[in-house]
Amino acid sequence: MSERFSQISYQLIKRVLIEKLGFEMLEVDNRYYIFTHPETDTIFTLPILPHRKNLALMNYRTIYNILDKRGIMSQEAFQDLLKDLQKQEKSNNEPVATSLNFATAT
Secondary structure (H helix, E strand, C coil): CECCCCCEEHHHHHHHHHHHCCCEEEEECCCEEEEEECCCCEEEEEECCCCCCEECHHHHHHHHHHHHHCCCCCHHHHHHHHHHHHHHHHHCCCCCCCCCCCCCEC
């Protein structure tokens, strides 16, 4: 399974993880974020890359794999949530990352 991927902003991914999925975030030495999900004892890190506005594909895949394996949210539901939030941001004229476009190939 593979997907076409358009960049997702750090701002959007943090919003989803914290506001929608109940993660807590800690910034460490302006080098990385630590995300914890107390209900499932899930923990992972994301690097802070000041020169990059958007999340790397590798980090995106890591997040959706962790969410799915820990039973927090399936990959498909995660993608749908990101798409919905991006549409909502566009309709509210809020700044957004480039459009998300996922296509599943078998």
